[in-house]
Each structure stands twice: as C-alpha cells, then as structure tokens.
Amino acid sequence: MRFELSEEQQFLVDTTQSFLAKELPPTALRAWMRNAAGQDYRQWWRTCAGLGWSGIFAPESCDDYGSVSGAPVVDAAIVSEIAGRALAPSALPGCSVAVRALGDAAPDADPTFRGVLDGSRIAAFALEEPAGTWNLDAVATSARREGDDLVVTGSKVNVPDAATADVLVVACQVDDGVGLVLVPIDAAGVDVTQKRGLDLLREFGDVRLDNVRVGADALLSAGAPSSKVAEDARRLATCLQLAETVGAVDHLCGLLLDYAHTRHAFGRPIGGFQALKHRIADVTLWVESCKGTADAAVDAVSEDSDEAELLVSVAKSYVGDRSIRIVQECTQMFGGIGLTWEHDAHLYLRRVTTNRALLGTPEQHRAHIARLLRVSDGVGAWDFH
C-alpha cells in the first residue's frame, strides 16, 4: 500500500480490509473455484457494490456514489490492491471503465448506468482480439454508422466476466479512431463462448459481434474525443490489474515470511539460513519495487500526466515479469506444501500468470517503451523519472 494516504483513503483501506476479512474467508474463496460465473458471483458483486466499489467513478451528480478522496483512479487502485491480496473475485475493472467512460453524460436515471452502480448489472471491458491485440492501435472490431444507429462487428477474446456480464464496453473503430461502444449482452448478434482458464477464481469468454445494432448514444464520450476515452479506459484497466497483482504478491510474500519464521529444520527456523534469507531479501526487493512502479503508474494516470503512457508500460512490463518470479521463488521456499492443491500458492501463480498475459505481455510493453523512447530514431532523450 502507498504511504501517503488521506484520512478518507485510510478509512477506505480499513473498511475494505475488514469487509474482505469478514466476508471472504479462505473457505468461501475455495468454493468459488471453477464456478466463477455463477449466481454467487452476482450476489458477491452486489455486496461489493454496496460498499461503493462499483461507483468510485460516478460523477458528483450521483449523491450516493463517488470517490472518497476526489482521486478515483487512486481509490480504485487501493480497493484493487486489497482485493488482490485476498484473490477476491471482482468486477471492478469492467465497471470502473464503464462508469468512467459514461462520465457526466449518463445521469443515474439511465437504467444501465443505475444497474452498474448498484451492482445489479455487471459491465465487462472487451479489448483483446484474436490477433493478440493488447492496445488500441490494431483494434479491428468496427462500429459503423447506419442512420441513427451504430452497427458493431468483430471478435473479442479473453474478455473478463464475459459470461456473467450484462453489458460490454467494446473497443471499436469509430469515426475518429478507436472508441468505446456500450453493447448489451442480450442484443441480437452477440454470441459469448465461455472458456476454461488458468485462474480458477475468474471467468473469461470470447465474444463474437455480428452486425450488432445499438443506438448512436452507445458511443461513450465522457465529453472527450472517443480515442481519448478508450485510451483512458485501457490505462485504467491496466492500473487496476497492476494494483491487483501487487496486492497478490505482497500477500504471498507475507505468508512466506511467516513460514520462514515458524517452519523449523535442522534445529532452527528456516529463515535463519542465509541460503533462504538472501532469497527472501531479493523477493522483498522485487515486491517493494512492484509497489513503487505500480503506484507511480496509478498516480500518472490519476493526474493524466504526459508520462502516463510510458509509466504504465514500465510498470506493466516490470510487474509482469517480477510477479511470476516472486510467486515461484515463494513456492520453492514453501517446499512440498507449496506444490499442493490445499496451499494457496498455486492460486497466486494462476492469478499473476493470467494478469501478466492480459492487457499486454512484458515483451509487448517493452516494445512499446522502445517506440515511445523513439530508440529506432536514435533520439532517446528521455530523462529518468
């Protein structure tokens, strides 16, 4: 967790932690496995929404919802990090992206918007395409205008919550670049195929959109050009994923530390042996570095700074690689128990491996960094941050 928290944010941390400790004991988590799209998930998300998770990005005009600190990206990242520690299933990214993109344009009289806010409807962010697209440059799905309507055609893959969602936020080619179009899941021409996934606590699906007709007002503008809205959505989703991963690795590292203190071998706690102590020190360094870089990305996106694009990719590439290394090092040091179904280590490995692959791999983000730094032009005159 970041150190500089306002009073309101500290309150958010405390309530989120005690809520998860009370409502999501390890046994409950285990009951989710392989059943992530079920009715329980809807119920769970409604409870989370009751705490305000779904409405962090609601405009000021919505009295009951909004950010506690006035910095909704930071607040959502705080929630995501704490949820990540517990591996809590959550529709936070999709719903945050939807509410933020709706912006002031959507009064809470709108049934879709109201449903997303009160947790009765789940929104999913559909970005990735079969060609491995992780950013907006190569989005092929299109929304073409026909009279007063938009007609959406294309394919999206690995959409989180696809089989549960009521509404999709679909990244599409529109008039002025790539924008976000709101598509109800029950619209004619939408076909969802649920998939099995490595992460047992989340659900993914592929979505085919075959000439899906929606109103022109389904293009989300939030008062900005469509492409800016879409880019902001991608960055926000990435920040929430980063925070989730950071929470996950921090928690597992804590479990390892407890184990290193209490597990005895050769007459003393195993954490006393330099062979392990030094590895735990390295793991601690990586976890703290992940926190530092993820927080910096969240801050840059929150402030919409010029460096946001670069810092998101730096964090995504670093955290993507390190999180796997952290979990595997922890697993190795847990020894045999870490290889069992009963131990949580594999749940964390499943989660961080999934997060690494979604929204761009470390390799893809490093290629993006190289482009941003214009290394090919030999310019590269970027100061270190």
Next chain:
Amino acid sequence: MNLDQFRRQVREWLSSNLELKAGLPKPTDAEDRVLQAKIADGGYAGLPYPVEYGGRGLTPGHQEIFYEEAAPYRLPAGLGVSLGMIAPTLLDCASPGVLAEHLPKIFRGEEKWIQLLSEPGAGSDLAGSLTRADRDGDRWIINGSKVWSTDAAVADYGFCLARTDFDRPKHRGLSVFAMPLQAPGVSIQVIAKSDGCDTEFYQEYFSDVALPADALIGALNDGWSVAQRLLFHERNFSGGVGYSVGLRAKTKESVSVDDLIAAVCLRGTPLTEREEDLLAQAYSNAVVHNQLSKRVSSGYTTGTLSGPWGSLLKLSSGLKEHRRAAIAVELCGSAAITWDDGSENGPIGSSWLNAMVMSVAGGSNEMQRNTVGEKLLGLPREPVVDRDVSFRESLRRRAPAGEG
C-alpha cells in the same frame, strides 16, 4: 518556514550565487570547498542540523528541496561522505565538544572526512578489525591499516574504527577515533582497480600515530554501535533518503541508456526486436529503481517506515548496475571488446569491468541481504561462533592447526 516559501527563497539564492553546471568539468577538491563555503554563507548548509553546531535547525524536507532546486547548478562533488554519512553519525554519537569542533567545519567544507572502516583482513566482517589503539598516558597510539577509503589523498580527517581491548569479545572491544590524516605516521597509497585506473580508492597505513584523548568518538569500547550508525547513514546516502536526502547527486551514469541507444544507432543498421527489448529493460530498470527510492523516501517522510531500508535500495543499485552493464555488453557486440578511440578500456569495456563495484563497495549485496532479512524482516541470524569469546582467543582459533 513553510516549504513553498523556502523553495522560492532557495531558487532566488541559487540563481544569483551559483553557476549552472552544464558544460563545466566536475569540481576539484579545492573548488568543492569554495562551493561549500558559499552554500554555508548563504545559509543552506547543514539544513536539518541544530543551530549550535552550525546547522539551520530545519528538516530533511528542507534539505531535499535545496538539492532538488540546486540540481542544475555546479555543486561540490566530493563531500558526500562528510555531509551525508559522517555528519549525521557524529550527531548520533559524538559528545557536544566533538560536535562543536567538527560539524561547523564540515558544513563549511573546511573539513573533509573519509571512512576508515574496512581492512585488508576485515571487510564484510568489519568487527574483525585488527587496527589497534593503545593507551599511552593521555594519548592513543594507532597502528594498523585501512582500505577502500574514497578520496583519502585530499581529505582532512578519518573516521577510524580501531581495537581498544583485545580481551573483550570481537564487537565489544572496538572504539572510533577522529584521525587527522596529516598526523605523523599516516601514509596513504592509491589502489589500482581492475580496469587499471587508480583514481578512486586508497589504502592507509598507520605507524605509531599519536592521537589526543579527546579524539575518541562515542564511548570507549562502544565503537561497534558507532560504526553501525555510520553504516546506517551510508545506506541512506546510497539511497538518497533520511539525513542524506538529496546529497547524492544524480551523476551521469558511466554508460547511460542514451549512450547505449547512440552506440547501437551508430552501427547504422535497424535495431532488432531483441535489441529494442534490451534497451527498454535498461530504461525500465533505471526508472523502477528511482520509483523504489521515492517509495522509501515517502515511507520515511510519513513515518510509516523505520529501520535500514537504505539497505534495500543499496541492494537494488548493486543488482541494477550489473544488469545495465551486461545489457551494454550484449547490445554493443564487438564494440564492447575492441575500440579505436585510444582510451584504456573503451566506454563499454570500462563499464563492464566496473559493473560489480556497486555490488561490493559500501557493503556487498550479501551484507545488504542480511540486513534486509534480519533488521527489516526480523529473520534470525546465523549462529555466531565468536560472539562471547575474547578477540584474542578468536584470533588464536583462526590460526591453522600447529601454529599460534
């Protein structure tokens, strides 16, 4: 004074008193001292230190602001040990008399200090010091040798760890002395590093060097805890946090990412994906290191963190430097091993030969990992076999069978 007012004041003072560093060579020792005196005259030296010792009685936050604003200006380059490590250690451990004598001079650049800790036979295990201080009436007589001190040739004082009692256990028979380096019996020799250059580190030899009784810093035989404070501040200095905030100038790295890009582009052929990936890695590693450093700084400022988190930053530097040099060698291919500019090692070769300086100097990566594991995470120490044995006895045990 609030920090924003202070920042405005600093900005104004800097622009009319210091020159911009762009294009100017790194200051010499003599220039360092003139610059530091100027900073002290302006009232910006010793900012977080008590007024009675020549400080300003402000906070590390004020110091951070001063150095943030001063970054584009030509600042002293070789006073980091004195200002960032020795001064806070003295404040922690020295008597009011020692503080009144030395701190004002340190803040004015009149006294340049070095560390005299490591010895040829005691590096990571610093408490195994063999340099001895024997009482002779009201004087101390020092004999022995210290090594790896930076800039010894132009320094005035050494912070010298010496054994004052061989009959006490290793850690409990040490004391720290302020040693004037011009004293009779001190000789100083430069060490040639593996790259063939000999400009950085020194070894000192002490032959019956006589020090006055009041050269003692801290209590007699309590030198180990004094040295621990110095090591703590050294980690903070490396990490740019605590009392050392801002003092470690962000010097241009020997081979920066910009240099790497330039070197690869000189080749004239397009970058491969692998090369782009390596450049982005080098860049990201540097950015993430700075982000970690900001995180630790913020933890200290808010009071959430305490303890030697500087060790985590030091470990990060040690690993990062090595990785950067390795990336440079991989990226530059044959340009890393042959060159035609007449230089001794070439820029990439030089950076490669020095790649492990940061992972050893100022406390090895392994010692940082011990500190992180034991002091930050509370993991138990390895069993120590010489803790409650007199140092004389542990020396005897050291000797191979049949000797001693």
